[in-house]
Amino acid sequence: MTHLIALIDGSSYSQSVRDLTCWVAERTEASVELMHVLGRRGVGSEPADLSGNLKLGARSALLQELADLDEQKAKLELKRGRLLLEEAKSGLEEAGLSSVTSKLRHGDLIDAIGEFEGDADLIIIGKRGEAADFAKLHLGSNLERVVRSATKPVLVASRAFKPINKFLIAFDGGESAMKAVRHIAGGKLFTGLPCVLLCVGKPTDSLQEKLDDAATILRKAGFDVDAGFEAGEPEDVIKNRIEADGIDLLIMGAYGHSRIRNLIIGSTTTEMVRSCHVPVMMFR
Amino acid sequence: MNTDFLPQLRTEWFGNIRGDILAGIVVALALIPEAIAFSIIAGVDPKIGLYASFSIAVITAIVGGRPGMISAATAATAVLMVTLVRDYGLEYLLAATVLAGLLQIGAGLLRLGYVMRFVSKSVMTGFVNALAILIFMAQLPELTNVTWVTYVMVAGGLAIIYLFPRITKAIPSPLVCIVVLTVISLFINADLRTVGDMGELPSTLPVFLIPDIPLNLETLMIILPYSAAVAVVGLLESLMTAQIVDDLTDTPSNKNRECIGQGIANTATGFIGGMAGCAMIGQSVINVKSGGRGRLSTFVAGVFLLFMIVVLSDIVSIIPMAALVAIMIMVSIGTFSWSSIKNLRDHPRSSSIVMLATVVTVVATHNLAIGVLIGVLLSGIFFAWKISQIFRVSSTLSQDSTHRTYNVEGQVFFASADDFTAAFNFKEALDKVTIDVSHAHIWDISSVAALDMVVLKFRREGAEVELIGLNEASETIVDKLAIHDKPGAFERLMGH
Numbered sequence: 001m002t003h004l005i006a007l008i009d010g011s012s013y014s015q016s017v018r019d020l021t022c023w024v025a026e027r028t029e030a031s032v033e034l035m036h037v038l039g040r041r042g043v044g045s046e047p048a049d050l051s052g053n054l055k056l057g058a059r060s061a062l063l064q065e066l067a068d069l070d071e072q073k074a075k076l077e078l079k080r081g082r083l084l085l086e087e088a089k090s091g092l093e094e095a096g097l098s099s100v101t102s103k104l105r106h107g108d109l110i111d112a113i114g115e116f117e118g119d120a121d122l123i124i125i126g127k128r129g130e131a132a133d134f135a136k137l138h139l140g141s142n143l144e145r146v147v148r149s150a151t152k153p154v155l156v157a158s159r160a161f162k163p164i165n166k167f168l169i170a171f172d173g174g175e176s177a178m179k180a181v182r183h184i185a186g187g188k189l190f191t192g193l194p195c196v197l198l199c200v201g202k203p204t205d206s207l208q209e210k211l212d213d214a215a216t217i218l219r220k221a222g223f224d225v226d227a228g229f230e231a232g233e234p235e236d237v238i239k240n241r242i243e244a245d246g247i248d249l250l251i252m253g254a255y256g257h258s259r260i261r262n263l264i265i266g267s268t269t270t271e272m273v274r275s276c277h278v279p280v281m282m283f284r
Numbered sequence: 285m286n287t288d289f290l291p292q293l294r295t296e297w298f299g300n301i302r303g304d305i306l307a308g309i310v311v312a313l314a315l316i317p318e319a320i321a322f323s324i325i326a327g328v329d330p331k332i333g334l335y336a337s338f339s340i341a342v343i344t345a346i347v348g349g350r351p352g353m354i355s356a357a358t359a360a361t362a363v364l365m366v367t368l369v370r371d372y373g374l375e376y377l378l379a380a381t382v383l384a385g386l387l388q389i390g391a392g393l394l395r396l397g398y399v400m401r402f403v404s405k406s407v408m409t410g411f412v413n414a415l416a417i418l419i420f421m422a423q424l425p426e427l428t429n430v431t432w433v434t435y436v437m438v439a440g441g442l443a444i445i446y447l448f449p450r451i452t453k454a455i456p457s458p459l460v461c462i463v464v465l466t467v468i469s470l471f472i473n474a475d476l477r478t479v480g481d482m483g484e485l486p487s488t489l490p491v492f493l494i495p496d497i498p499l500n501l502e503t504l505m506i507i508l509p510y511s512a513a514v515a516v517v518g519l520l521e522s523l524m525t526a527q528i529v530d531d532l533t534d535t536p537s538n539k540n541r542e543c544i545g546q547g548i549a550n551t552a553t554g555f556i557g558g559m560a561g562c563a564m565i566g567q568s569v570i571n572v573k574s575g576g577r578g579r580l581s582t583f584v585a586g587v588f589l590l591f592m593i594v595v596l597s598d599i600v601s602i603i604p605m606a607a608l609v610a611i612m613i614m615v616s617i618g619t620f621s622w623s624s625i626k627n628l629r630d631h632p633r634s635s636s637i638v639m640l641a642t643v644v645t646v647v648a649t650h651n652l653a654i655g656v657l658i659g660v661l662l663s664g665i666f667f668a669w670k671i672s673q674i675f676r677v678s679s680t681l682s683q684d685s686t687h688r689t690y691n692v693e694g695q696v697f698f699a700s701a702d703d704f705t706a707a708f709n710f711k712e713a714l715d716k717v718t719i720d721v722s723h724a725h726i727w728d729i730s731s732v733a734a735l736d737m738v739v740l741k742f743r744r745e746g747a748e749v750e751l752i753g754l755n756e757a758s759e760t761i762v763d764k765l766a767i768h769d770k771p772g773a774f775e776r777l778m779g780h
Contacts, residue, residue: 050574051449052310052456054566054618062573063532070534 002030002187005116006124007109007146008088009036010080012159013126018088019161020279021124022095028189031099033116034088036081037109038074078104109142110149117152124155127273144270147254147282153183154254156273156280164248164279168196170238170272173210176253180283181214184251185221197227198241200234235271242276254282296351300577307576308584311354311567313459315341315589316600317611318567319357320479325422326362326559327369328377329483333357334593335490336381336558341586343549344563349541350526351579352533354567355549356586359419360521361514361560363650368510376507378495381560383504383511385550388519392543400523400539406635407659408524409624410642412565414655415521416620417647419612426477426609433474434606441465441610458611465607466599479608480601487597489590490556513653514550518562520656522546525563532572566615634666672699675724677707686715696757697727701734708738714747722753732758 006021008014025032055061085102092100105112117123129142147154167190171177181197184190195218199211208229215227230237242250254269273280315337323333337356344355361384369377391397427434441461448457469476479485497503526537542563550560571581593600628636638659646655675694682688696704719738726732735751742749 049449049453050306050310050456051453052314052458052570052574053445053449053614054569055446056617056622058573058618059528059532059565059569060623062569066532066534066572 002028002122003120004030004032004122004124005113005120006032006034006088007037007113007126008034008084009126009130010084011126011128011130013128013157014084014088016157016159016161017124017126018091020155020157022092022097023161023164024122024124024155024189025092025097026095027191028187030121032092032097032101033120034085034092034100034102035105035112035116036085036102037105037107037112038077038081039107039109110145113146113150117150120152122153122155123150124157126157127159143273144255144267147269147284150284153180154282156282158277158279161279162248164193166194166196166245166247167249167251168198168238168242168245168247169214170234170250170252171197171199171211171214172201172234172253173199173207174253176283178210178214180251180253180281181217183283185217185223191222194224195226196241196245196247197225198238199227199229200232200237201229202231203229234268235275238272239275242278247278249279249281250276251281252283254284296579298578298580300575301580303575304578304580305584307571307574308581309588310456310574311571311576311581311585312588312592313456314567314570314611315354315356315585316592317458317462317603317608318359318564318615319589320482320600321422321608321612322357322359322362323559324482325359326365326377328374328559329485330479331484331486332374332377332557332559333362334486334589335556336553336561338586338590338593339490339553339556339558340549340561341582341589343552344545345579345582345586347541347548348545348579348582349538349543350529350563351535351537352568352571352577352581353522353525353529353537353542353563354571354582354585355522355546355561355563356567357559357561358518358521358564359422360415360517360652361562363418363422364513364517364652365510365559366650368507372506375496376503377559378554378557379497379503380507380510380514380554381558382495382551382554383507384514384518384560385547385552385554387511387515388547388550389544390547391515391519392540392545392547395540396519397523397539397543400520402660402664403520403524403656404635404638404660404663406631406638407642407656407663409621410639410646410659411520411524411652411656412619412621413624413639414643414646414652415565416616417643418650418652419619420616421647423609423612423616426605430477431475433472434476437465437469437476437604437606438610438613440468441607442613445610445614458614461610462603462607465610466603469604469606470602477605478601479603479605482605485597485601486590486593489594490558492555493557495554513651514560515547516656517652518546518550518560519543520652521565522563525565525568528565529568529572532569533577566618569618634670635663638663638666668697668699671695672697672703675700675703677704687718688712688714688716689718689720692719692721692724694723695725695727696721696731696734698730701730704731705734705738708742710741710745713745714742716750717742717747718750718752720752721757724753724757726754726758 004021004024006017008017021032024030081104085104089100089102113123123146125143125146127143143156169180197211197215197218199207211227215225218225230241238250241247250272252272255267269282319333319337320330323330340355340357348355365377365380368380444461444464445457448460522542523539526539526542530537546562553560624639641662642655642659645658646652649655672695675696677690677692679688679690690708726735739749739751
């Protein structure tokens with residue numbers, strides 16, 4: 001049976017994550033695990049004591065004080081986390097899903113996913129979390145980490161959910177793109193939806209061959225495939241095509257390059273996820 | 285872990301900018317008097333300790349394993365180098381600092397941070413208490429053969445340090461103490477010693493220099509004992525402080541990286557004319573208390589310290605020593621674990637003895653390394669003694685009184701081997717003796733020898749001896765003791 005992990009927090013993306021999860025779960029009859037991770041404690045927000053002196057028992061007094069502050073905050077966060085999960089769970093159950101569980105975890109998001117993704121087939125997450133800085137169009141700091149560390153496909157929800165009628169596979173002939181094609185052909189998530197298989201760049205012989213292979217795999221699985229090449233910068237071409245063709249979901253291989261390269265010239269993946277206002281499903 | 289490198293680095297440096305900068309400044313202000321005072325302890329110019337504090341703080345901020353921990357020139361390392369400076373001079377101290385750093389890097393690479401687990405809580409308490417006493421004792425020369433004005437100044441300074449926070453907590457009270465006492469000393473014109481009297485203060489940025497010593501085996505043999513002690517004490521205090529900061533902030537740290545970081549810091553510091561240092565318990569607590577959490581706090585502390593010193597060296601030189609003494613007494617009081625005195629009554633006597641032995645040894649030798657060694661040895665012996673009591677021999681006699689079965693349970697090792705032998709009754713005339721050791725653990729050669737001796741004695745008395753369960757019992761003797769990672773190992777150890 002298919003199993004999904006949906007990551008929610010208090011951000012505006014949580015609603016969309018919930019809707020997307022609902023859509024996926026309905027199509028694949030999957031069980032859903034809702035997860036909320038109470039991240040590492042924020043630092044330094046306590047009222048600072050700058051008196052710079054050490055009294056008798058300063059260490060234990062300070063430990064006590066900090067522990068009390070953390071305790072209060074943690075209790076609030078726990079309560080809030082439970083409420084968030086409870087609300088999302090009842091929302092999914094109202095939508096008709098029967099197998100919904102929830103999990104509240106402490107610690108780092110990546111650790112929590114690493115611990116539970118073994119049983120899962122797909123991880124669903126919002127583009128940005130609560131803590132992300134919206135104004136700068138930054139993606140959530142956690143998104144790239146999740147995609148890079150996850151061994152399962154990651155589905156990234158956009159801000160608002162729209163029912164999905166048509167999807168596009170960004171194809172580059174690479175291993176993760178082929179993995180994506182095989183995964184889609186083998187699953188039932190996209191069954192019956194028209195598919196655009198787009199390769200950006202000049203059609204070389206080997207690339208053409210790979211594209212044909214991919215199209216064949218999909219057609220054999222019963223998909224209506226529109227395969228082709230288009231010249232230009234991947235970011236622009238794909239974005240335009242999504243808008244022109246009314247594509248509702250983008251599928252691609254993700255983060256093929258090292259972090260160092262990304263640091264210097266930026267990541268295509270990050271740019272795509274940022275600029276395309278549709279959910280993105282990523283394979284590594 | 286590797287994929288998380290950049291975000292983690294960002295959080296460690298810039299996760300708490302405002303708090304870190306403020307706390308860093310508070311710490312820098314507190315570091316200045318300490319660095320001067322510790323230089324005086326070691327018998328060198330204040331600039332040696334000030335350069336060291338700058339360099340160690342900045343380098344450990346970058347390469348250390350515990351964000352938010354403050355490292356600088358410390359009393360613990362300063363007291364170790366007194367005789368080196370007195371007998372051989374400053375250049376040997378710099379060389380010893382470099383060597384101590386290299387030893388620490390080696391310890392980090394060999395992952396010796398794990399050895400810390402043998403340093404028990406009692407030894408650590410003894411360590412901090414001894415350190416507090418050493419810091420206090422180092423102030424005594426400033427308090428003997430002086431005029432009554434000095435005593436009044438010190439008492440006034442202490443009053444400011446402890447009472448001023450009741451007015452406001454926004455200004456570091458040690459700083460207020462320095463300013464007030466300096467102004468007063470200028471007015472009363474009394475004969476007071478000032479920092480400027482204690483030696484040269486830095487007026488320039490530190491420069492790279494190679495210690496001027498003969499590079500031969502003789503030099504190495506002179507500095508090696510000092511370097512080894514500094515390396516050990518530095519790592520001990522650093523790892524202990526890292527643990528304290530871990531506990532205070534409830535965040536993890538990388539202990540082996542900290543070892544290497546301390547080593548790099550000391551090595552580099554020796555080359556710019558600074559003395560060896562390590563993490564500081566008191567300063568790290570002040571840093572956390574002031575809101576410092578990230579690497580930036582340590583970095584700011586180091587940079588701001590140097591800035592203050594280079595720009596304000598004229599002003600620093602007129603600070604009366606009485607102000608420094610008051611601050612150091614505060615540090616000493618804050619470092620001492622006062623609850624340990626109360627605990628002397630409630631804690632097991634063995635841990636109190638370990639704690640007191642550590643303190644007494646350090647105060648007698650002025651060497652924290654020896655104190656810790658004594659403490660660790662004592663706690664090992666006490667532990668062995670306790671475990672040796674988990675041991676029992678019971679026996680049953682057969683109906684016809686010719687066959688006795690001894691049942692040995694518990695831990696048999698060097699400390700319990702004598703009890704083991706004494707538990708058998710060789711006077712009893714028996715035809716057959718069965719010794720069942722399948723519920724015992726034979727840990728070492730002493731216990732094997734004891735067992736052999738028992739078997740031999742029974743045979744000499746004419747009894748036929750049968751040993752049962754020797755294989756399981758002696759599994760523990762294999763030094764690798766790697767059975768813990770095999771399935772069911774724990775059950776085998778506990779139950780068999």
